[in-house]
Amino acid sequence: AQDLGDSAAAAPVEYGGIPHVAVLVGNAATAHAFYTEVLGMADDPETASKLEVPGACVRVGAQSIQLLVLPNPDPLDVDPEYSMSAPPAGYVATGRPVHAGRDRHVAITLHELAPLKASLEAICHPYTMSYSGRQALFTRDLDGNGWEFGPAATYEKATRLFPPYLRAPEPRS
Numbered sequence: 001a002q003d004l005g006d007s008a009a010a011a012p013v014e015y016g017g018i019p020h021v022a023v024l025v026g027n028a029a030t031a032h033a034f035y036t037e038v039l040g041m042a043d044d045p046e047t048a049s050k051l052e053v054p055g056a057c058v059r060v061g062a063q064s065i066q067l068l069v070l071p072n073p074d075p076l077d078v079d080p081e082y083s084m085s086a087p088p089a090g091y092v093a094t095g096r097p098v099h100a101g102r103d104r105h106v107a108i109t110l111h112e113l114a115p116l117k118a119s120l121e122a123i124c125h126p127y128t129m130s131y132s133g134r135q136a137l138f139t140r141d142l143d144g145n146g147w148e149f150g151p152a153a154t155y156e157k158a159t160r161l162f163p164p165y166l167r168a169p170e171p172r173s
Contacts, residue, residue, distance in 0.1 A: 020047070021106050022066040023145040024074075025055070031067040032056040034142050038119050041065065060108050072143070099128045100138040100146030107148040109155065113137050116149055 025031035035041045035058045044057035047064045051057070054069040097103045110116065113135060120127050120139060130136035136150035 018063060020057075020064040020066055022068050023106075023141070023143070024070050024072045025067045025141070025143045025145075026069070026072075028054055028056040028067055028069050030142060032058065035065065035067065038123060038125065039147075040116065040119060096140075096144060098126075099131060100140050101128070101130060101136070101148060103146050105138065105146030105148050107136075107150070107155065109152045110149050111151065113149065113151070 032043070036043055039058075041058035041060055044059040044064050047059075047066070048055065048057040051066065051068070056067045058065050058067070116137060117127070120137075125139065127137050127139035130138070130148075130150075134150065135154045136148055138146065138148050140146050
């Protein structure tokens with residue numbers, strides 16, 4: 001383990017937000033169609049025009065999601081014993097956990113889950129609901145990137161869902 005030294009003595013880091021998230025995709029046009037037509041995200045051509053690599057961009061609220069066409073250094077074939085259930089037909093992330101909540105993912109708030117569920121079901125695209133019972137839906141895009149969607153209220157005081165050993169430590173005085 002890395003020795004962090006006396007990092008607690010340093011000035012606190014003040015964060016402002018997340019202006020964008022970048023994910024790797026195999027085909028920008030196919031990914032863009034999935035994100036706009038199935039997930040219902042807005043096209044973001046202004047941000048896309050500034051990308052330094054091939055890709056596309058979509059927008060969720062004030063944030064942009066960059067769909068970058070770059071070689072994926074991540075193996076999609078991970079330990080199949082880690083799957084939470086059997087993968088459905090057409091599953092795109094062979095060997096990765098079926099439930100994206102047990103893998104790397106990005107969470108996005110929306111007003112209602114029903115329209116997104118209906119859109120995914122209309123094309124028979126797999127998704128799972130939160131195993132904790134929260135109002136949250138997990139799915140993967142066509143390149144295996146994990147996404148979580150839920151109403152804002154789902155994430156209020158979300159630390160109550162985790163045991164104490166998973167919570168951030170209290171600041172030292």
